[in-house]
Amino acid sequence: MKTRLLLFGLSALIVMHTHAQSAGDYRSKQTGNWNDAANWETFNGTNWVAATNYPTATDGELSIIATTNITCNVTDNIDQLTIEAGGTLTIDNTENFNLTAGPDDDVDLKIYGTLQWNKGWAGNCGTWEIYSGGIANINCGSYGTGCNTWNIKPGGTMNFIHVQCYINGTTINNEGTINFTPDWENMYVRSNTPNSPGTIHNKPNGTVNMIKTGNNGRFGIASDGNNGSENYVKFINEGTLNLNEGTELYYGGPGQTSSGISFENTGTINIANNAMLSNAGIFNFNGGNINGTGNALIRQIGYPGIWKSNVPCNLPVNITFELKTQLGGPAETTINGKLRFEGRLSNRDYSEDIAKLRLSPTGTAILVSGYLGGAVLTNEGVITMPENWGSGLNWEGIGKFINKGLLKLTANQTLYLHNYETENGDFINEGVVEIGTGGNLLSNTNSGQTNDFFKNTSAGIIKGNGYVQFDAGFSNNGAITPGTSPGILQFNGAQPLSANSTLEIEVKDASGAGTGHDQLTRSGDLTLAGKLEVISTGNVPDGSYMIISLSSGTISGSFSELDMPLGYTLTVNSDNVVLNYASDMDDDGVINEEDCAPTDATKWQSATLYIDADGDGYDAGQETVCYGATVPDGYSETSNGEDCNDDDANVHSSQPYYADNDGDGFGDAANTTSACSSTPPSGYVTNNTDCDDNDNTIYPGAPELPDGKDNDCDGETDEGAGTTWYEDADGDGFGNPDVSQIAVSQPEGYVADNTDCDDTKLLYADNDGDGFGAGSPVACGVDNDTDCDDNDDTKWQSGLLYIDFDSDNFDAGQAQVCYGAAIPLGYNPISLGQDCNDHDMHVHTEQTYYADYDGDGFGDPNNSISVCEAVPPMYYVTDNTDCNDNDNTIYPGAPELPDGKDNDCDGETDEGTGTTWYEDADGDGFGNPDVSQIAVSQPEGYVADNTDCDDTKLLYADNDGDGFGAGSLVACGVDNNSDCNDNDATIYPGAPELCDGKDNNCDGTTDEGCGITTSLRIDGLAMREGNSGKRNLNFVITLNKKSNVPITVKYRTTDGSATAPADYVAADKTITIPANTRLRTINIAINGDKDYEPNETVKVELYDAVNATIAKSTAVGYILNDDRKQSAVNEEPFAAKAASGGKVTLSPNPASNIITLSGISIGKHITVSDIKGRTLITQISNASQQKINISNLAAGTYIVRYETEDGSYNSLKFIKQ
Secondary structure, three states: OOOOOOOOOOOOOOOOOOOOOOOOOEEEOOOEEOOOHHHEEEEOOOOEEEOOOOOOOOOOOEEEOOOOEEEEOOOEEEOOEEEOOOOEEEEEEEEEEEEOOOOOOOOOEEEOOEEEEEEEEEEOOOEEEEOOOOEEEEOOOOOEEEOOEEEEOOOOEEEEOOOEEEEEOOEEEEOOEEEEOOOOOEEEEEOOOOOOOEEEEEOOOOEEEEOOEOOEOEEEEEOOOOOOOOOOEEEEEOOEEEEOOOOEEEEEOOOOOOOOOEEEEOOEEEEOOOOEEEEOOEEEEOOOEEEEOOOEEEEEOOOOOEEEEOOOEEEOOOEEEEEOOEEEOOOEEEEOOEEEEOOEEOOOOOOOOOOEEEEOOOOEEEEOEEEOOOOEEEEOOEEEOOOOOEEEEEEOOOOEEEEOOEEEEOOOOEEEEEEOOOOOOEEEEOOEEEEOOOOEEEEEEOOOOOOOOEEEOOOOEEEEOOEEEEOOOEEEOOEEEEEOOOOEEEEEEOOOOOOOOEEEEEEOOOOOEOOOEOEEEEEOOEEEOOEEEEEEOOOOOOEEEEEEEEEEOOEEEOOOEEEOOOOEEEEEOOOEEEEEEOOOOOOOOOOHHHOOOOOOOOOOEEEEEEEOOOOOOOEOOEEEEEEOOOOOOOEEOOOOOEOOOOOOOOOOOOEEEEEOOOOOOOOEEEEEEEEOOOOOOOOEEOOOOOOOOOOOOOOOOOOOOOOOOOOOOOOOOOOOOOEEEEEOOOOOOOOOOOOEEEEOOOOOOEEOOOOOOOOOOOEEEOOOOOOOOEEEEEOOOEOOOOOOOOOOOOOOEEEEEEEEOOOOOOEOOEEEEEEOOOOOOEEEOOOOOEOOOOOOOOOOOOEEEEEOOOOOOOOOOOOEEEEOOOOOOOOEEOOOOOOOOOOOOOOOOOOOOOOOOOOOOOOOOOOOOOEEEEEOOOOOOOOOOOOEEEEOOOOOOEEOOOOOOOOOOOOEOOOOOOOOOOOOEOOOOEOOOOOOOOOOOOOOOOOOOOOOOOOOOOOOOOOOOOOOOOEEEEEEOEEEOOOOOEEEEEEEEEEOOOOOOOEEEEEEEEEOOOOOOOOEOOOEEEEEEOOOOOEEEEEEEEEOOOOOOOOEEEEEEEEEEEOOEEEEOEEEEEEEOOOOOOOOOOOEOOEEEOOOOOEEEEEOOOEOOEEEEEOOOOOOEEEEEEOOOOEEEEEEOOOOEEEEEOOOOOOEEEEEEEEOOOOOEEEEEEEEO
16 A cells, blocks of 8 residues: 555545545546546645546545446556445456555455446456445456455445356455346356466355346356366355255356366355256365255266265255265265265275265165265165166275165166275165066176175065076175065075075965065075075965976075974975975864964864863863863863862862861861861861860870879879880980970880980990991990991991902902901002902012022023012022023122133133122121132122121111110121110110100100000001002001090191102191090092102101190101012022112021011012912011011921012022921
């Protein structure tokens, strides 16, 4: 804006819009042309004076005042022009009318009056504003404006009248009113200058009206020029757009394809009857409302036009939407009225957001053809196609057609469903696809389709009389219904049925397939599956109805469910399926509909009968019953009356019963009740003869007591003498001393005895005090009679066990055994098979042994026998490596002697020089100086030492001089190691027990006999570990005498050579010993395995005893290894090598009663057998000097076989005298 000096003191011109005047300003003074100076006056700084020239852009501010009309007929540049209210500016020149642009806040043309623009161009990027009351009539013909800004303020009006106007680079901002009132058939607002787009912006309070004048009502917003140039017009609607009746707003222009033409809507669009909104550009629905009345129409025509719903768009019921181009997303467009679809939903290259088009339940659509692209088309209304028309619905990607309503193909219509792309498209049917007579539903897919293209869901129905061809990609979880009334549907290509599908067939009459009943036909194989549902209507005669027919192929499979009315059965043949109907299924002469049991020939009539379950002729009501020739049991056609209890034939009416208040079985005649039962209610009886119902000692026949009462109701009192009787509740003949009565005669349940300790149960004598009884009932005892030996308190239960004396789990038969807490030795609850020798745990099948005639412990491989013994017979061994069995100085490893022989069987003779060696008969490492030999290498049983004082026995140090030894072996000492304390001469086995807090006699008990009355001790047993699972190692707690009160004691395990949890299950528990018993067993679970290992020990310690002292607190249990290791048996006349490196010796030899094995380890297995190998004695060693009683053996030669520390076995011979 030009710079002006404000003149103060001048009176303002009295016009509608006044301002301070400056020298050089112009104003109109009369009507005329712009270029006539006579029509203007100018301000000279003081006064208005006649102008000598017409105004130009270099002059001051210009005004066209009221009542004047200035016509612009020249090309000129104008600046700062105001059309006052009542004034008019007419532009009627084909030349340019240029407004000189000022600063950003400058307004170059202000209209308060009227602008009448008939032709010409307005340029130079100026700003126009139309104020309230101002009017701009745009009748620009083929002219227009460029690079201008038009602001229509509230109350201002712009009228577009003539055929077309170019608004190149111009922005129209409307807050007032724009009226399009074309005076030609078509009217356009265009942009025809490249890269000069125009904009019409209808702001929130603005209104745009389309008004029809005569036959003219079409207004276009268009582009011009070459494709791709930015010469388009954008329409932005934030206010109200009214398309009045008969008008059309077309954006895009005739023949124009520029994608830049766009319509942006967030306001309200009102489309009147027969009005149309049509598009060949871009329509962006960003919000607002679209309303319609009468026959309103929205038409998408001309590519690349697109309707984009960026927010959900809901078109009302009276708008018809014609989609001939493209619909975009990302939001959903809902059609509540009519849809004509022959366009595209989303581009195939997905250049637009994926479209979502929904036809609501009130919507109807005509499908001509279309492309889904990646879009989603949802039908909840009705879609049809033009008659005699072939429509195509094409998938160009991952689009979805979701049919929830009705897709209808009427007569002779064909719908092609094509998927051209490699992506997975979907046709999802959740509604009804109906194919009319002659109609065709065809589908094919590209080979890249990896899913089922056409999905008939559980809610989907395919029905009709036409033809279906699915080449691939079809899944059916819904229904297929041939016909709409009985008809024929042909279904080729993909299999129509599945495990979840339903085939619905209607049977009406016998007029044949298509009219009388439905039929599914097919060319090709058919697999039956899913449900068959048969609907029977009309009068169906007996007969057969072919419901499936194949022109080629074979039928396989079967229906998993048949839902057929009564009377129908199904026959499946190789090329057809037949329904058979019988009106009387059970041939009982009554048709199904009238037969109360149509499949049961024994029943056909229904009647109301009396219920008489107990058959007494009285009824419990009536019931409708289906039956045949005779009335069924429990019912009757007649009745003698009502039955109050139909479960009891002995009663049908209420019966009297009498109170028995004292419970003596006799009732009170004066106290009655009634009940519909043949048995009395609780507290009542059938008789009424009690003479006193408050005393249960008084009733007819009661025993007469000396109590001053007439007990037996005979009218006499206390006749006869009374006796005291005692209740015998348990019936054992012994009475309860606490419950008695006096009676003349013995009452029922009473006896004369009164010695029963417990009259609630039978008691039995427990002679051995182990808590288990036997024999006949006694007055006082225990409450069971299960003891199998009542004279032995260690036995009380009996069972069938396997005989297994050698504990190898192989049996020698079965026996009934009486035992106690633990299975006795020699028996087993399990067995792995029969044992050929049950006296030897190491053998249960025959073994091979080799002759050792020279007695050197090495056998002849050429001389053997097989026997069922783990110990070789006399003169036999397990070894077979002797190279000379006739010379006992020759065997593998023998000392080489200077005797000209190969003593050690190594192939060489007399190698080396001789050394003197001394016999070590007792194996203690000290030699006998009186017995020696010279040998190259150390002979077996000889040592280099010669200091042994007695080589016939092991000797131990006796440090306290009490005659009992302990600790390690010595050359000279005592012949025992049984001293439990070798540093105290008052402590040794057999010593007198002193009250000194010591275990003087080494029996594990301290100060016994020093005033302790009841004591307990624990002892351990041995158990073989087994190969798997768990076994119980028993420890026995024994009392020195029975206690009259229970005793409790705690126990815990500690590791010996066995460790927990690898070898046994650790325990720390409390055990109770009941009163009057002396024995309890503790079970420690041991783990079985197949590993060879030494025998192991585990300890159990007693502590915290209550009601007793602990005499022996600790015991050792032995876990015996039962896994074998092969080793040679070295038989020597009197001694063998011990595991510790010493000798095990046997003495005396010969012997008569007792033999002693010295030097043996504790817990080892020992057997004594005769010369034939038969085992006669079995023991487990419990001392290093193990004594064996042989007094029962006959005179002769015997073999002692014993287990060494490493699990192998050695043997010794002895003679029984």
